[in-house]
Structure formats: C-alpha cells, structure tokens
Amino acid sequence: MKKGIHESWCDNPTGLFINRCKSGAKGNNTVTSNVSTWFEWARKQRIVIAMFGSVVFTPDGDAVEVQEMMRRYPVN
Incomplete structure (x- = not known):
C-alpha cells in the first residue's frame, strides 16, 4: 500500500487493503x-x-x- 500511495496509483488505501486481505495476498514484508x-x-x-x-x-x-x-x- 505504501508503494501504491507513494507512486500515486492507489487513491483508496482502505479498499486496496480490504481487497488484498480477501484475496489472501501476503504483504511484501512477510x-x-x-x-x-x-x-x-x-x-x-x-x-x-x-x-x-x-x-x-x-x-x-x-x-x-x-x-x-x-x-x-x-x-x-
């Protein structure tokens, strides 16, 4: 999410977080x-x-x- 916000392609971090959790995606620091x-x-x-x-x-x-x-x- 930080990368998306920093690169300006993520304007809804809450929605991105919820979608990633629902899809079972792992964080980059996992x-x-x-x-x-x-x-x-x-x-x-x-x-x-x-x-x-x-x-x-x-x-x-x-x-x-x-x-x-x-x-x-x-x-x-």
Whole structure:
C-alpha cells in the first residue's frame, strides 16, 4: 500500500487493503518459510544475530541483505 500511495496509483488505501486481505495476498514484508528456516539455523550457528525486513545483522554489527547471506551460508 505504501508503494501504491507513494507512486500515486492507489487513491483508496482502505479498499486496496480490504481487497488484498480477501484475496489472501501476503504483504511484501512477510517472511517466507525458507528464509525463516535459514534465519533460525544461522542464528543458532551464530552467523547472524537479528533480522529486520530483508536485512540480517552479523555479530560484528554489519547489515547484509538476507538473500546475500543465504547465498554465502547455505543450510547444509
């Protein structure tokens, strides 16, 4: 919805929200199960310590895109 309002193609955010809920659409920030599984594994391995949106944080405090970290550290 934020994208639609920002890009000016959504003039009725309430209607858009209701229609998306009725259709079962997932939000863009919904974590997929494979990302969730990877994050739990990486956290237990102390590869990452936190996740915010599509960014994970390493123990050194670096912020890295989750897809990049999943490529660097695949679950064995």
